[in-house]
Amino acid sequence: MAKATLQKKPVNGMKDVLPEEMQLRQWCMQIIRENYKSYGFTQIETPCVESIGNLSSKQGGENEKLIFKILKRGEKLNIAQAQTENDLADSGLRYDLTLPLSRYYANHMSELPNPFKALQMGNVWRADRPQKGRFRQFMQCDIDILGEPGNLAEIELILATTSTLKKLGFSGFRVRINERRLLRAMAAYAGFSEDAFDTVYIILDKMDKIGMDGVSAELSESGFAPEAVEKCIGLFEGMQQADEPLKYLEEILKDTLEDGVCENLIQIRDAVLAAGQEGFEIVFDPTLVRGMGYYTGTIFEIEMPEFGSSVAGGGRYDRMVGRFTGNDIPACGFSIGFERIITILLDRGFRIPEEKTKVAFLLEKNLPTEKLAGAVKEAQRRRDAGEQVLMVRMNKNKKFQKQQLEAEGYHEFVEFYREALKN
């Protein structure tokens, strides 16, 4: 008798993927890969492990606190003299795919097309407190365009993502777009001081939950000058009344905003609409902020009514590659919340279409070689013809076995016996 000495649960916060979910994941990945390919994106891969220096470079904001660090090996590890974590670890698991992509691009720029349209699908790790539907290892699915300074990048990223979501069976979603430079100009116009911008943004971000009055109250409670709060709220009221809020802003903010920022957003929106994909809307949303500090221009998010928070998000980060090379490179990316998509599809009870005929061969125990050979040959013939054939030993309780197999999608059974059946 064996002795059970090993741990059969996965490590805390990570999960085993069962066959049914795995099939759904593969089906989604295949659609995502195919559709992004039709937009000219090419798939790449970076190692799951990155150097600690890169992972702790302040590009990742809060995520940097959640890194799984990897112990140094061999002579590099000196436990007795170690004082801090960074004496013990020189690498860690990546917490996103954007930082590794920027490193990759910096490293291989001369071998890559310009602009470079990259697709990445891979796991990332964050030591978040485990909770329902949230895991410490999860898949991200990112597209990025590097080397394109113009809004062709944003337009393509948005169209590729919305069409992918549609192929995954979603509709009725809403693309929200905004601009970091616009946020800055609005905050400057209202008269907030620059070091308070981030606090102001966080409050603005709550507009859809707490409304204009709520935002006004929270700004006041945070100690901002009444004139600034008033001027800020005035801006939002002005936008509400304007036919084209972006034109209104362009006029109002002409002293604090670079030329063309509003025009650029209008063009992105109009070009996306022109593609004629149906089933979603795209709107300018001056309250959209997005967490990451590395964004430098446009930011966007997709929300789906049936799922509270966003299912995709991204933006322009023109200054990350420069951290690796000394030369900034325009960059813009969009990330699908793969795990959320899977959760929604599972909750919906979504079943992927079965393409192959599935046949189960039931073989009586101890078949003589020639009968076994006959079964094997027939299975090969049907597999070569494109069918899925499962060869299994026949159980004593054949009826129960067939019920089980039917539940797995096998609806045809072929039985092989040691001797011809007496009838």
Next chain:
Amino acid sequence: MAKATLQKKPVNGMKDVLPEEMQLRQWCMQIIRENYKSYGFTQIETPCVESIGNLSSKQGGENEKLIFKILKRGEKLNIAQAQTENDLADSGLRYDLTLPLSRYYANHMSELPNPFKALQMGNVWRADRPQKGRFRQFMQCDIDILGEPGNLAEIELILATTSTLKKLGFSGFRVRINERRLLRAMAAYAGFSEDAFDTVYIILDKMDKIGMDGVSAELSESGFAPEAVEKCIGLFEGMQQADEPLKYLEEILKDTLEDGVCENLIQIRDAVLAAGQEGFEIVFDPTLVRGMGYYTGTIFEIEMPEFGSSVAGGGRYDRMVGRFTGNDIPACGFSIGFERIITILLDRGFRIPEEKTKVAFLLEKNLPTEKLAGAVKEAQRRRDAGEQVLMVRMNKNKKFQKQQLEAEGYHEFVEFYREALKN
């Protein structure tokens, strides 16, 4: 100007996958997934991280020395009092897919079909000394059958793997099969002591390189008794002269070998041949050993003439799941050396077939919105029709740009200008 402060190389021993190789990898994965599916295997996934206890359980032999360990987090980490690595780390990156599969099966047995035919494709990590073509993160691609005690498992695993290799464009390979119990019986018959079996196996394993005389000499030099060496070599000579070496062994070893072991190997070989797949041979090889200590029965390997070592290997490990549950479960697996397959295909200059029409749209800079919208709409139409459309900004040196795009497989160009071309 940006300041370059980050490291643009991947961490030591791991690699970035460039688009061309990635395309090949995806193509291979798709073929592997599809073909294994037609044999009834279902894909699953386990976390890349496992507990240190499982990774250090002596199931992994030498690989356990190569584990990347992950630092404990939060209060669990006490650097000042730590004495050994295991005071610092409570998990690590998996070094193979077999141990995690056994844990997975132990954990989910009641939710899985019986027998369970699993396909896994995933990265594993080993802190090997980096060398050409060998990386510290690499993909493994395993199929396993759990819960099947009979040779249907071996037959299916071998046929599924050989047909997959054929679909990947390989032929002329050789499947070698052997049995751990047969190796033991031969060593016992010759009179070696049980604690010397592993040393004997390692020397036998060199037969194809150093020949019978070499093996004989090395056994003698290792200090084994002349009678044992002679009796061992006598066995091999007897097999060489026999029409059917397995029948010969069955007769000679009848006192030290369980009934049916030789018959079982013959049936596996004959059933595999009966399937009628062509382009490879399957042979019994009494010198095949395979490194891992966990094998309990049949072992097998596939070698390809153009590539020195094996491209696939596996065997039966009936006692691993029991380490997790207390109850042994029959298990057998076969692993394709995915990275070797990729290396061979890249060395051959293999090009995957291009399925889609690839069109590049070149857009002059600063197109007015209506022209941009026209281009976007036309791109959408062609993408919806199944074509791959790349939309890029037109460069000043359009001729060079087109040459670059042609190298990427774009052979049709559509140009969009701000104004109608004069001529």
